[in-house]
Each structure stands twice: as C-alpha cells, then as structure tokens.
Amino acid sequence: DAGVIQSPRHEVTEMGQEVTLRCKPISGHDYLFWYRQTMMRGLELLIYFNNNVPIDDSGMPEDRFSAKMPNASFSTLKIQPSEPRDSAVYFCASSSPALGGGNVLTFGAGSRLTVL
C-alpha cells in the first residue's frame, strides 16, 4: 500500500488566494482526520470523518476553512481566502478499527502551506 497520500507537499500563495489541500487515505480505512501543526499551537485536530461523513468539525478555526470527503478515497481541505496566520503544516491521517490495535492513525507526509 502506498500509504496516505497528500498533495501538494508544498504550497506558497498570497494572502486572499484560495488554497486546496488533498488527501487520499489508505484503501479500506474508514476514518480520516485533518490536523494542522504550528510551533505555537502544536498539532490541532481540525475535523474528522467516519465513512465519508464529518463527525466533528469543532476544530475548524473559522468559516474560511471547509473540508469535504466526497468518497472513501478522497478528501479536500479548502481555505478561502487564505491569510498569513494559516501558514502551517497540514496533516491528513486515516485509520480502520477493523485492523485492531486501537485504530492507529497512519499519517500522510503533510502539506506545508506558506501564505505571504
């Protein structure tokens, strides 16, 4: 398995532009999580899905952020309009309780976003 695949790996954009981050979870995993990592705030859970349905989006910072999971193999995190304070590494992770072991999260490599 190729693991969790995120794109783009690096994104540099200007304030006010729309940013779309993409994630392909591991096939068969039915949970998908989006995290944001910054030096100041650490790893913050933004939103997570179970069977493509958003379960908890209380971590989404504001209305500028939205996430979708149209099918079991694809999710997007969109920021519109972007601001410099959105600069961070965004991680996607997936998991499956069927595999046992506590439903361990497998992380993607992350998308490093820089908003100028």
Next chain:
Amino acid sequence: AQKITQTQPGMFVQEKEAVTLDCTYDTSDPSYGLFWYKQPSSGEMIFLIYQGSYDQQNATEGRYSLNFQKARKSANLVISASQLGDSAMYFCAMREFSYDKVIFGPGTSLSVIP
C-alpha cells in the same frame, strides 16, 4: 474533557542510556487508547506504541515500552538504550473510543548526546 499533557518541552539523554518521556491525560470515557508518535526533523509522523485502557499489561515494542498507570492517568514512554536516531519530537495521543476523536499533546523534544 479530553486532554493530554506533556510537561517536558525538551529532554537530553546520553547515548545508550534509558529515558522516560512523561504523558498525563484526562478523560471521562472508560474506554480509550493511548499512543506515542515520533516526529523526526524530516517531519513525518511515525507510530511507536499503543496501550488500551483495558490492557492488563504494559505495551512493549522493541526498545519502546509504555509505563501505563491508569489510576494516575499517566502513560509514560520509556526508550531503552537510546540511539542518535532517537533524537526527535515525541507526541502522546489519546483516542476516546465512544467518540473516536484523537487529540495530541504538545510534544517533547528529545536530544540524544553521543
């Protein structure tokens, strides 16, 4: 409320020595799991070890062991025989199984000194 605390922002350990990284947690869910992840300077998140709240024995994975004290709500990671490659950030995480939300602590930066 679900919460993870790691009180050691930075730790140093001599190569080949053992080191303990602290983690305490708070939850009202009787069924939960505790995880440790390693994040080297390259940035990837690497799963190390898992402990379930009902597991009777402490988890071990190679040089990693988890010192689970349920009554104290602590899940410390013990790394034996430290290696230079162990230098990284270490995160403690918790999953409440009734809700499946997974949160992470602030992390501990470990530096292994030759």
